[in-house]
Amino acid sequence: MTDFKIKNKTLPCKTLECKLCNKIYKRPSGLKKHKKIIQDLNTIKPSIYILPEKAIEETRQMLVYHIKEKLKQNSRHVGNVSVTISGTKNQFFGIFKGYIHNYFPKSGTYKCIFKGADAYSTLAYILKDENWGVKYFLQHQKTFVLFYLPSTNSNNQDSSGII
Ligand SMILES: [Zn+2]
Numbered sequence: 001m002t003d004f005k006i007k008n009k010t011l012p013c014k015t016l017e018c019k020l021c022n023k024i025y026k027r028p029s030g031l032k033k034h035k036k037i038i039q040d041l042n043t044i045k046p047s048i049y050i051l052p053e054k055a056i057e058e059t060r061q062m063l064v065y066h067i068k069e070k071l072k073q074n075s076r077h078v079g080n081v082s083v084t085i086s087g088t089k090n091q092f093f094g095i096f097k098g099y100i101h102n103y104f105p106k107s108g109t110y111k112c113i114f115k116g117a118d119a120y121s122t123l124a125y126i127l128k129d130e131n132w133g134v135k136y137f138l139q140h141q142k143t144f145v146l147f148y149l150p151s152t153n154s155n156n157q158d159s160s161g162i163i
Pocket residue numbers: 018019020021022023034101
């Protein structure tokens with residue numbers, strides 16, 4: 001009986017890792033807290049105005065346009081490409097709500113992480129455009145999309161990364 005108990009204790013623990021940001025937690029409560037924070041980040045606060053779908057759609061199109069422009073300019077470039085567009089927090093939430101992973105209060109930066117085999121299609125769904133990025137291009141590089149959001153009171157910087 002004693003042996004069994006000891007063996008049981010030495011069994012490798014299930015890794016407490018956030019699969020998106022690869023942060024490893026020592027305790028299940030840490031990972032739970034991380035997930036709770038993410039859930040809160042994706043909950044629209046009363047200070048955020050929900051834009052009409054038409055306005056969100058226009059922002060999506062603008063974002064896709066800027067991504068494509070950037071990809072064209074860098075067609076021989078392998079590495080990270082940063083796309084920065086101006087927008088409001090409301091526009092950012094309108095598009096990326098549900099996909100926000102981190103918030104950095106000091107810089108006012110939001111981060112979305114898209115990774116793995118579904119990253120492209122997830123962004124196609126978010127941006128409602130299957131051709132939002134150039135596929136042959138994406139196979140050879142990491143693309144990092146940066147959103148710069150000027151704000152009335154602080155330097156809000158929203159970002160989304162495609163890893
Ligand atoms: Zn995470």
